[in-house]
Amino acid sequence: MRILLVDDEREYVSTLAERLSLRGIEADWVSDPAEAVLRAGEQVYDLAVLDVKMPRIDGIALKRLLEAKQPRLKFLFITGHGEEGAFKAGVSEAGPDHYLFKPVMLDDFLRKIDEVMSEDREEGRDE
């Protein structure tokens, strides 16, 4: 499984990627959304974990760009923000179950990834 982590907090996203790698998950990270789009053109990912609020482009818009590159990509949103607008937008875009609040305990994070990916498989079966 290959995951793309996008968050403007470089320290956060790099550490998270390292921790996932330790658990055998291939996790690429970028702190610039533009770079994420480039990466998506080079590499196929199973899951993109996006911060909702980022400079220049927000997570929701980024999701659309990435979807255009990789239609089968699954998404998980992560936010530290309680702002009502961002929260609502995120929920309506990704569904309440594809949403995590910072700070996230790694166990919760892994469980959520499993959930999202298993949905993916179920949907795959349906097709």
Place this chain on the structure above:
Amino acid sequence: MGLFANLKPKFWHHVDVSHRPHRHLFNFRRIWEMTIALTLAVALIPLIIMAVIDQQVSRNAIESDILQRTVQLVSVSKQSVSYFLAERRAALRLVVRGHDLEELLDDARLGRVLDNLKESFGGFVDLGVIDDRGIQKSYAGPYQLKGRDYRSADWFQEVSRSGMYISPVFEGFRGVPHMVIAIRHAVPAGGAYVLRATLDTAKFNNLLSVLDLEGRGDAFVIDRAGVLQTPSRYHGNVLDQVKIPVPPYTPQPTVEEVQTPENGPLVIGYAYVPDTPFILMIVKHKTVLMTEWVRGRLTLLSFLVISVAAIILVVLGGITYLVNQIYMADQRRLMVLHQAEYANKMASLGRLSAGVAHEINNPLAIINEKAGLIRDLFVFRPEYGEDPKLMSLIDAIIAQVERCAGITRRLLNFARSSESDIKEVDLKELILEVLGFVGKEAEYRCIDVQVEVSEDVPRFESGPGRLQEIFLNLITNAFAAVEDGGWIRIQASRKGGNRVEIRFSDNGHGIPQKDLERVFEPFFSTRHGKGGTGLGLSITYGLVQELGGKLTVASEVGKGTTFTVTLPLVPPKAANKSAFVDRMARPGMDANDTTGEYTHADTARG
């Protein structure tokens, strides 16, 4: 005093406890006092002035009426006295014209004339002829006066000079009052003689005694020396000196008021009877005459007193009512202002907490990941993981990060819930979340907080933000009431088919009965000066109503208090802000139920 305590308007003991920007615009007692004083002055002063003027006018009218009537009476009486005397004088003239002197000098003849006079006029006592030297030449009557010399008598001088004389009344030989009328008659052949008649005064007296006089009135005749010529009812008998000063001469009948020491004010009407020594007098007691007027004045006075009392009552009642209305409107205005301020405060608090939570969450997430990575390294690389002390330190950091995350999450929830969406709520979760805010205080003060939510309470549609606020207010209240080591119990259960009842009980100091009926009133607080605004419970009350529920209180001093929130499982349709503000203004205004059993407004259901 007890009655006044009951009647006392609400604003009477109003103390302005609000803070600077929302102070009362009015001093209600002052308004009340000023308005009452002005209204009473405007209403009463003209009334009283008019009453006084009316008194004066009617008094003057009555007085002038009395004077007028007296003058008329005097005038009429004077004429009848005058006529009486003129008649007798004319009779004598007729006698001298109708007889020769020789006939009159004949005593027998004279006697017949006297009889005729007695018969046709009455009152004639005797008749005599005196020659121009003053010697009585003939006489008819009861006495032997023939030959008497009157030459030097005053009356003879007078009649010789003016041709006619009427004497004042005097007592004759028999001690009977009588008067004399004498006329002088010139004989065509030269010389003159005087015909003199004596009259008893009975007829004369009758003239006046038949007058019907009001006001202890008296009619009599005096001579110019003030000696009574006729008997009077109240001023002495014939020939007595009257106590009243003799009035000065006037040609017309005159009336004047005289103050006398014995009889008080007298109205005296008088007229000088021409060609006689007589003054006709009519004397009335003014106080008696004015009795009718005094009685009228009494009626008017009692009417005035009743009117004044009625005006005072109406003014007092009306103005007290109006000022009370203004006061209550002002209270409502303040309530709305406070509500707006409160809502503002909550909104900015929400924004602030959201901002803080967000700002903290990001670094917190980084700490979390860094610490997690260290822990990962301990786990995945055994060379690092040999020291259990380091492991436990990292675990402690992660645990504290988790705790911080809990705090920021609550702050975010709080910010979100300050928007009043209706959504499904889990009552127990909501209560526990609110308790999260005060958990530390409970721990420090050893307060035992128990939450019992019975199984039959379903998840239901309501306003979680407002519920949070309601619960937080009631729990904070309970915390303020209990001593350290006390307990607070929160019980929720289903009530009937479509309601949920949540009871917040504590074993605090309780609320006295007299305060119990006012706890939901805005600005009512027993903690004034200690940070209480007195708004918490009234706002809570409003919020509960907004959700279509009701809030009641029961309390016993020393034992504790229970607030009960009853909520519908289906929220009212019109749970909007304007209805809220509308109802917020109300609770204190009709707080007259000592059990605090306020039913919610059904109109809220739309």
